Amino acid sequence: MADLVYPPVIAFAKTMFRALNMKITILGEEHVPASGGAVIACNHISYLDFIFCGLGARQSRRLVRFMAKESIFRNRIGGPLMRGMHHIPVDRDAGMASYKAALAALKAGEVVGVFPEATIDQSFTIKDFKSGAVRLAAATGTPLVPMVLWGTQRFWTKGRPRDLTQRGVAITIRMGEPLHPTRKDNGDTVSAELRSRMKTMLVEVQRGYPQKPAGPDDLWWLPAHLGGTAPEPEVLEAEAQ
Template identity: 85%
Template structure:
């Protein structure tokens, strides 16, 4: 075990304990798409401040520890910072983006799994926004698979513009992974990103339609996207703002 990975396993154990205490109904499918060894990029949708926990959980059946690219501010937090560094996550400094990109490439070449939220920010519409091309570029530059992943249900705990509620019991969480893309250096990475978004959208659509729980009443429809009858803002409304 890498010395720095003395931090990650206890964090996972703590998270699992919380999942049990809150009686979460967690469904994981497609875990075979995360390689058991070697580098890989996981590209995940972003609907909650807790997404990195559940994205990481999706890679656990393959016994992989995901190194997330996360905002540099978290690394400056007095509690979050030491944890993030201890788990080998990669700080993304908006002013020095190339340094974080190179750190991610080094991790991938070293056989690590790097987690990316290619939408860059939480999607208030709970649909997949347009993706940045970084995930595709990193996979192409290092010759590793690009694994699409989606989460659903995590927004019910804590999302943008809503008060957090971390004590709800029995919430269903869906984690789906799809067939990896294998982008090459010569590919147009913007086109790869469009294909990635198409696959993520199909996975999310499935997760939403097969989700085993419904809003408790009219005031609880905020966590459903507009196209499924929820009160989350439609993507075009979000983009118009």
């Protein structure tokens, strides 16, 4: 498919990265295949995650087609961009259409990006997963690449005012060894393995992160188990019920 919108959007993003002097570290880029279909399963801690998830795949010269909420496609500014980059709208009331669109993209050799937590995790850990990423990879015989991001929440996350002007923020993007689920595999088992790998990767990235909170008022972007003030997963789960 023709990509007239994606390249200039990437160029603009890279210009902003340089202008803000971001300290971006990309690890495991060799795990994204240079050709053929693949599913990337990424954690979700920020409204900007699709930008950095896509950046991780660019090391293999791939463009990621993200599954995103249909409401974004109705936005006056975001809609034309999302459609121009051939992302896949997800209507929760008609999920089969988006699933079929993602299947078609994978069969055509595209990389499809999925946030299996479905929503931003305000605890900055790893929430329970939806099964879509595993089902897509199994149905098409494509590799399932785990990815984790860290630092993106410092710019713009759920429940916090956005601050897109911070300079020198460190961002870590890490990809792990792909899983290769098949139709014969138990989907719940594969999802549990994917989540376990991503939890391990995220903890390692968090512990190796080169920057610390500036003071007590800056502890919000750290999870509670690392001494931060982000809400515990159990608290968020109770509030959601």
